[in-house]
Amino acid sequence: xxxxxxxxxxxxxxxxxxxxxxxxxxxxxxxxxxxxxxxxxxxxxxxxxxxxxxxxxxxxxxxxxxxxxxxxxxxxxxxxxxxxxxxxxxxxxxxxxxxxxxxxxxxxxxxxxxxxxxxxxxxxxxxxxxxxxxxxxxxxxx
Numbered sequence: 001x002x003x004x005x006x007x008x009x010x011x012x013x014x015x016x017x018x019x020x021x022x023x024x025x026x027x028x029x030x031x032x033x034x035x036x037x038x039x040x041x042x043x044x045x046x047x048x049x050x051x052x053x054x055x056x057x058x059x060x061x062x063x064x065x066x067x068x069x070x071x072x073x074x075x076x077x078x079x080x081x082x083x084x085x086x087x088x089x090x091x092x093x094x095x096x097x098x099x100x101x102x103x104x105x106x107x108x109x110x111x112x113x114x115x116x117x118x119x120x121x122x123x124x125x126x127x128x129x130x131x132x133x134x135x136x137x138x139x140x141x142x
Contacts, residue, residue, distance in 0.1 A: 001028040005105040006075075007035045007096050007130075010067040013111030017141040018071050021109035022078035024139075030106065033084045034071040035099055036064050037092045061087070093129040100134050109139045 006021035008014040018034065025032040038060050068085040075083050086103075088095035100108050112127050131138045 001030045001106045003031045003033060003103060003105045004028075004107045004109060005033045005035055005096075005100055005103060006071070006109045007037065007092075008067060008071045008111075009036060010070060011111060011113075013113055013141065014071075015074060015111075017109045017111040017139075018074045019078060020139060020141050021107075022075040022080045024107065024109070025075075026079045031082060031084065032075055032080050033086055033099075033103060033105070034068055034075065035086045035088060035096065036067045036071075037088045037090070037095045038064050093126045093133075096126075096130055097134055100136055105136050107137045107139065108134050109141065112140050112142050 001024070004021050004025050006014075006018050008018055022032060024030065064087045068087065072083050072085060086099060088099055096108070096110070099105075108130060110127050110130055127140050131140055
């Protein structure tokens with residue numbers, strides 16, 4: 001195994017996926033990529049984010065960066081030294097599958113359900129879509 005992607009939205013379930021992916025990466029010597037997806041934000045969330053800070057794109061990127069930095073620290077506590085951070089935008093299922101293809105991942109680790117301020121990344125339908133269509137092995141963590 002060469003590359004493991006863990007998709008995270010900062011939720012409790014996603015944190016369990018980070019733990020599982022980090023342990024797998026450490027045991028197999030695989031590269032670990034932590035991925036978060038933004039873009040499926042409701043109109044109300046967009047208005048709230050825009051009210052908090054003037055530049056919406058900077059605010060969304062800042063939120064994604066915060067999720068990824070917390071994920072990196074969590075993975076490093078599991079003993080993983082080399083972690084790559086990646087942000088994607090758009091439909092969560094499609095964007096995650098695109099990242100898996102682009103990065104040629106051997107495994108994708110996701111939480112079964114989750115929700116963050118950016119979006120509801122791991123709705124049951126998203127994890128089901130990933131398990132059905134990702135071009136690699138998929139571990140869905142409860």
